[in-house]
Amino acid sequence: MKTMAASRLMIIAKKEFFDHIRSRKFLLIFGILLVVAIVGMIGGLSDYNKNLDDYNKHLSTIQSPLSSYMAEKPSILSVFSAVATYLVFVGGILGIAMGFDLVSKEKESKSLKILLSHPVYRDEVINGKALGGIAALGCALLVVLIIALATLLVYGIVPDGNELILIMIFGLVSFLLIFSYFAVALFLSTALDESGSALIYTMIIFIALSALVPTLANNTVTEFVVGSQPELPQELVDQMQQSVNKSDVSGISVTFSNKGNNGAWDAFNEKMQTYWEKRQMVHDTLALFSPTMNYESVTAAVTKQYTSSGMVVGASGSTSIVSSFNVVSAGDAGIDGIISTITANLIALLLFPAVFFGLAYLWFMRLDVR
Amino acid sequence: MILLEHLTKEYNGVRAVNDLTAEVPDGEIFGLLGPNGSGKSTTILMLVGLIEPTDGRCLINGLDVARNPITVRNRIGYMPEDVGFYPTLTAGENLTYFGQLYGMDAKILTPKIAGLLERVGLDGVTKPVGGYSKGMRQRLGLAKALLNDPSVIILDEPTANLDPQGVADYRRIIREVATSGTTVVVSSHILEEISRVSTSVGILSAGRLVAQGSWRDLASSVGNRSAAHITIRVETLDPMPAFSHPDLISAEYEQDRREAVIVARSDIRDDLAATLSEQGIRLRGLSREGLSLEETFLSYYQVAG
Numbered sequence: 110m111k112t113m114a115a116s117r118l119m120i121i122a123k124k125e126f127f128d129h130i131r132s133r134k135f136l137l138i139f140g141i142l143l144v145v146a147i148v149g150m151i152g153g154l155s156d157y158n159k160n161l162d163d164y165n166k167h168l169s170t171i172q173s174p175l176s177s178y179m180a181e182k183p184s185i186l187s188v189f190s191a192v193a194t195y196l197v198f199v200g201g202i203l204g205i206a207m208g209f210d211l212v213s214k215e216k217e218s219k220s221l222k223i224l225l226s227h228p229v230y231r232d233e234v235i236n237g238k239a240l241g242g243i244a245a246l247g248c249a250l251l252v253v254l255i256i257a258l259a260t261l262l263v264y265g266i267v268p269d270g271n272e273l274i275l276i277m278i279f280g281l282v283s284f285l286l287i288f289s290y291f292a293v294a295l296f297l298s299t300a301l302d303e304s305g306s307a308l309i310y311t312m313i314i315f316i317a318l319s320a321l322v323p324t325l326a327n328n329t330v331t332e333f334v335v336g337s338q339p340e341l342p343q344e345l346v347d348q349m350q351q352s353v354n355k356s357d358v359s360g361i362s363v364t365f366s367n368k369g370n371n372g373a374w375d376a377f378n379e380k381m382q383t384y385w386e387k388r389q390m391v392h393d394t395l396a397l398f399s400p401t402m403n404y405e406s407v408t409a410a411v412t413k414q415y416t417s418s419g420m421v422v423g424a425s426g427s428t429s430i431v432s433s434f435n436v437v438s439a440g441d442a443g444i445d446g447i448i449s450t451i452t453a454n455l456i457a458l459l460l461f462p463a464v465f466f467g468l469a470y471l472w473f474m475r476l477d478v479r
Numbered sequence: 480m481i482l483l484e485h486l487t488k489e490y491n492g493v494r495a496v497n498d499l500t501a502e503v504p505d506g507e508i509f510g511l512l513g514p515n516g517s518g519k520s521t522t523i524l525m526l527v528g529l530i531e532p533t534d535g536r537c538l539i540n541g542l543d544v545a546r547n548p549i550t551v552r553n554r555i556g557y558m559p560e561d562v563g564f565y566p567t568l569t570a571g572e573n574l575t576y577f578g579q580l581y582g583m584d585a586k587i588l589t590p591k592i593a594g595l596l597e598r599v600g601l602d603g604v605t606k607p608v609g610g611y612s613k614g615m616r617q618r619l620g621l622a623k624a625l626l627n628d629p630s631v632i633i634l635d636e637p638t639a640n641l642d643p644q645g646v647a648d649y650r651r652i653i654r655e656v657a658t659s660g661t662t663v664v665v666s667s668h669i670l671e672e673i674s675r676v677s678t679s680v681g682i683l684s685a686g687r688l689v690a691q692g693s694w695r696d697l698a699s700s701v702g703n704r705s706a707a708h709i710t711i712r713v714e715t716l717d718p719m720p721a722f723s724h725p726d727l728i729s730a731e732y733e734q735d736r737r738e739a740v741i742v743a744r745s746d747i748r749d750d751l752a753a754t755l756s757e758q759g760i761r762l763r764g765l766s767r768e769g770l771s772l773e774e775t776f777l778s779y780y781q782v783a784g
Contacts (some may be wrong), residue, residue, distance in 0.1 A: 116582070117580060120576070120579045120580060121580075124576055128565075128567070131567070132567075217560065218563040218564070218565070218566055219561050219563025220563040220564055220565055221563075222529065222559050222563070223557070223558075223562060223563060223620075223623065224577075224579075224580075225529055226527050226528075226529060226552060226555075226557040226559070227552060227577055227580040227581065228548075228549045228550075228551070228552040228553045228580060228581060228582075229549075230548075230775075242606070389702060429503070477530075478524070478529050478530070478634055479520070479521075479524065479530070
């Protein structure tokens with residue numbers, strides 16, 4: 110009995126898989142994904158080579174042992190950051206394109222009623238559809254990763270074991286990102302009768318989670334919840350002013366510290382620390398609800414994309430604050446450190462599609478097929 | 480055999496099917512007749528196991544459909560109204576997919592599909608189903624319903640989009656499968672279609688089964704209790720004498736044609752003949768018209784209403 114059920118599930122999944130990979134929309138978006146991945150890889154490789162040259166020059170010109178420690182060898186993972194920049198949009202759209210009409214199309218073509226009149230359980234149908242979609246998405250992403258690795262090899266770059274693991278993590282989270290939006294689209298395709306409506310609502314959710322939530326997380330909501338940044342007490346402002354007036358015109362000797370008022374400075378620093386920690390907590394909590402932000406956090410950790418200000422520049426152009434514990438350099442903390450850093454994001458990336466797939470499942474099981 | 484026991488289905492408190500009990504013996508072609516909204520499609524969806532009854536049950540060959548959906552669906556063939564297929568696949572690919580869901584082996588499936596497509600007149604059509612006309616999809620739907628050699632075939636409005644040749648082919652195929660012992664349930668609001676193909680009929684009105692039996696039985700039953708249309712032909716050009724009768728509804732006399740049409744609640748021909756005879760009017764004819772299909776059908780709705 111179980112064998113028959115598994116067999117029916119695989120029959121449905123197989124049909125869905127081939128439907129996907131034969132469809133024009135899949136081929137078109139997959140083609141775009143390939144092009145942007147290759148363009149991203151080439152751009153990333155160019156930057157990597159430039160950084161490597163700078164690093165080598167730095168090593169050859171500075172003889173001090175201390176200086177050599179200060180320069181960090183660029184990681185080949187940085188090449189993938191450019192791919193992530195494109196993948197966050199094109200991958201999301203690929204997921205949506207594959208899911209938005211998965212059930213609604215069958216309602217529109219009236220084939221759902223005839224399918225369900227066959228000896229299949231409803232859970233086999235919805236699971237088969239999801240499985241077929243996941244397999245097609247997985248294949249698409251695998252091809253992208255293989256091409257990315259091939260591009261590295263063509264440029265004479267051979268990743269070591271740790272780098273390969275990080276590349277695999279990158280592939281996994283990229284898959285989870287695409288699957289997240291696929292699951293949203295599948296749910297709306299199940300809940301709504303028209304594919305057009307399902308597409309529009311999924312796109313609204315995609316835009317909200319990719320652009321609106323990051324903006325809110327960085328500004329509006331955070332300000333609302335945490336309040337304004339603490340202002341420098343007047344006595345410290347006066348003190349600073351006095352220090353500036355007394356200082357040398359060149360400004361080199363200007364100092365904001367005052368040995369006579371350490372207590373006030375410490376109190377202010379503590380307030381600021383608390384403020385930024387709260388702000389970070391609100392940001393991180395909101396970020397967990399956005400697959401795009403989770404993806405950016407994970408890829409930032411994996412590909413080590415920092416700016417000099419200590420901020421991570423998101424693929425969507427949003428800037429998220431990164432606390433000292435949120436991003437760990439691969440070189441500093443190793444793979445274990447990175448994994449522990451991104452665990453919350455990974456769990457969120459797993460939970461998000463699971464919730465929407467669960468909703469799609471429940472809705473489909475109760476679907477009125479009149 | 481199909482057995483419906485007190486079948487009831489409610490949607491938001493409204494009864495679409497109300498305490499329906501019926502029995503369809505093996506090899507019967509049972510026509511389920513009723514106007515739009517009478518509960519035909521809801522009854523069929525419960526028969527196929529696509530919706531569960533609020534109360535009562537459907538038994539197909541002794542198996543409760545709601546409790547054994549997979550076993551039952553393995554034994555039935557179903558063609559819904561507005562039958563839909565996967566538009567990017569060909570007829571053969573669609574049938575192969577459905578055949579695989581029945582657990583049919585490719586070795587059996589390939590020649591079986593070729594034979595079925597030939598039987599419904601779709602052999603040689605290689606384009607995807609998306610390019611089919613409604614009639615072609617209906618033919619394919621019939622082939623799909625026959626794919627698993629079912630013991631029960633359930634067809635919802637099967638001839639709605641067929642051309643005359645398609646209708647003739649459909650009738651031939653349905654009679655052939657019924658002859659081999661397969662039970663067929665055909666739902667339609669087209670009286671002509673039901674009367675041409677079915678061996679027995681059930682009339683649904685507002686979710687209730689208001690009549691069940693052969694057409695002849697139903698017409699006879701209606702004839703005994705419905706209005707009679709009596710035509711009188713006389714030899715004289717004189718005006719018709721006054722005639723009164725408790726069952727008389729209307730009387731129209733066309734003097735030029737020497738013909739009167741009487742509508743009465745019962746067959747009052749004997750009383751009419753006696754009255755005319757008393758008045759010395761010789762009759763050329765006194766006939767009662769038989770009920771048409773529509774009259775029989777409508778009569779049951781009037782009774783139910």
